[in-house]
Amino acid sequence: MRRSEFLRAVDAEFGSRGSSLVSDLVLTPLGGRTAEEALDAGVQPRDIWLALCVEAEVPLERRHGAGRLEPRRR
Template sequence: MRLTEFWNRMNAHFGPAYAESFAGDHVMSELGGRTVREALDAGWEAKDVWRVVCTSMDVPAALR
């Protein structure tokens, strides 16, 4: 998954303003105690981060 697709999906689920806030502020244990941004910066694949977000935040199947 490309980062542009990742951000499109984040924006579709959370809305553009909250997607940015969530990505930078919400620490997730499934990402090793990192935020979404920290995980991506640490080299996590966007598809893996998206899977964690989907599982943790109950993203509807239509947006997965």
Template sequence: MRITVFRRLMADEFGATRAEMLAKDHVLSGLDGRTVEEALEAGVSAKEIWKQVCTEFEVPAERR
């Protein structure tokens, strides 16, 4: 998954402003205690990050 697709999915699910805030500030346990931005910088795939976001925020399967 491309990062641009990931960012679009985040914005579609949470709204553009909240998606940005979550990416910068919310620590995800499934990403070893990193934020989305930290995980991306560390080289974690956007697909894996999206899976963790969906799990943590209980995104329904049809929108994953």
């Protein structure tokens, strides 16, 4: 997952609240950093996306997000 895909997934899931969540919500699994701080520290965007989904209680069926329009086919 790239940073642009992360931001697209945040926008798709959270809409206008997305930018506030990325800059203000502290994510415990990421060492008490916000998503923005974690991105700047080099944490993988997919790890940040999943931590954000857990913290915001996004249902499992929507966590594939990852900036893609549909989940990957296996």
